[in-house]
Amino acid sequence: MAEEEPKDAHRPPSLGGHGLANVMEIFVRNVTEQHKHMEESQEKLRQATGKATSPKRQLTVVCGPQGELKELTFHDTSYREMSKVELSKLIVDTVAKARTDVGAKVKEIVAPALPGRLDFDKLQRGEFDITDLIPDGVVPDETLDRINDRMAERKRNGLV
Structure with missing residues (x-):
């Protein structure tokens, strides 16, 4: 004689007292909110920039979210009197500071979404x-x- 299956063998798992329609509504709302948050974060990332000005205010640099150079502005003509080595160091150091600045902004946007x-x-x-x-x-x-x-x-x- 075959064993009988329990009466609730094919019953779906409990929804915690909520109807399926209510659970689905909550699920869709959560997914929609997450999608909206992701779109907002993507836009913030696209617009993120880092800015730095050299110590003597000779140069200001703006970098984009990937660290790419977006703007380089000399505020006076003192750079003309600098040696090639000094000018190179001024540019490299200022770009590095701008990249650090944008990196911190990118971290602020991305880190909360990481596992x-x-x-x-x-x-x-x-x-x-x-x-x-x-x-x-x-x-x-x-x-x-x-x-x-x-x-x-x-x-x-x-x-x-």
């Missing part, structure tokens, strides 16, 4: 741990250990 354990600074330097992309509890620890071992092996062999 919990992923560190923006490590990500930017290419030093992050790939397992930080995986939410806790989704993958067994043994699997994460194998991934980490494999990545370490690739580093030792110069593949990463």
